[in-house]
Amino acid sequence: MMMHVNTTTSNGTEDASQSTPSSGRQTPFRIAIVDNDRLVLGLLASFLDKQPHLTVDWTANSGRSGIDAYHRSLCGTAPAADLIVTDIAMHGMSGLEMCSMIRFEDDHTPILGATSYDPQMYATKALAAGMQGIVAKEDLERLRESIATLLDGSRLPMRDGVFFDSPQQAFARLQTDGKPALLNLSENERTVMDYLSQGMLTPDIAMLMDVSPSTVKTYVSRATRKLGVGNRREAVAEWLRITNL
Template identity: 35%
Template sequence: MTGFVMGWWRMYDRRRFRLAVVDNDQLTLTMLTLLVRRDLPEVDVTWACRRGRDAVARCLSADSRPDVLLVDMSLEGLSGVEVCRQVRAATADVALIGVTSFSLEHYAADALAAGAQCVMDKARVKDVCEAAVALANGRMPRTRYVSELTAAQSHALLAKHEGTGADIDSATRSATAPAAVVSLTEREREVMRLCAQGRSSREIGEMLGVGESSVKTYVMRAAKKLGARNRTQAVAEWLMLQD
């Protein structure tokens, strides 16, 4: 065994794990899978697929569930953010790493709020592999866009509030909610309810008939009123205040 492989083996913490990939571009999917297998020779790359719905179905099946899933953020059909939300709402057993060739900043807030542990540059395969090893062994990855919540915490929040939405009478909620929630405007509360469902800023904008930038402004204002530093914290604070 070479020194390179021995170095990676030390990172495994002597635990082999299963990894899967979903990316809508066939060439990228093939290359990413090959590079992961090269850099993590002891990891079992169990499957790779191009459709978000297929990835969710495989993650929810005990027979095909991986320990780590690399999720392309710009999937067609079911988006990468929605894949993260559906998987995380159903289970905490799959570590989710969002990957993209585009701006990390564009996807990070939505993906982390939807239950991803981190969002990374798809081209930095070695860094992605290091993050996968860390998450598979219960450690936080060393990367810029990383969630402040564990997979179990994100799962608990999303599973508990899956389906919570605008059908709840806002006047009744306002009468019983803590002061921090009451201080939010009706539109800010509406946006936070949708954020808590793991909806992306684009999806929320389409649902409410406003621009994506407006949604981000509402989230920023709500976060400030809730004493949160970012969207992920704001969602967590919002959900805790609903109890």
């Protein structure tokens, strides 16, 4: 994907010193980036790593690997990010799914969505998933400003008079809503539900996963129960609902 970037300030000059967090912190803020486009991932990492007061500690190229890196940071085996920037539309686990799973556990790390499309297309879904904002990937100036705002503890506007939740507000709301069903499913159960939602049949799924058809049926049965529905058709409908938020 070709990404045309805008790095100029409002007066038309390039200035990497603008839009930096105003806190008196001496060490750089640690940024994590998740994007399944390796070219874009590299461009974003290079840009943010050059900003004063910021350093990119880890990157991931899928929602699942982003979750894994986040959990490693909790165990001290990977750096703990002060802010996560994530793509929205990714194969497998989307950035929205990844965000809702992290936010259910985390009440302090801001998560900023980034998209190649009009951010307003995803604003409502980003809010529901617990994100603190969403920006266009190619607008690097807005990305930099948004990161600085969030690291200063302020909230980003969603539309006129409406702001995205803070991490604490989003965490509290998701706790009230209940544990996301996605967290309950195993990797194999998630994979089966992804295939079923694409209209695939049990024998084809079994061949792709290199398991028996009866094993696929077991995964479907478990996923159906965990999703709180009564049959395969309802499970697929519920899976499509929660994965599209």
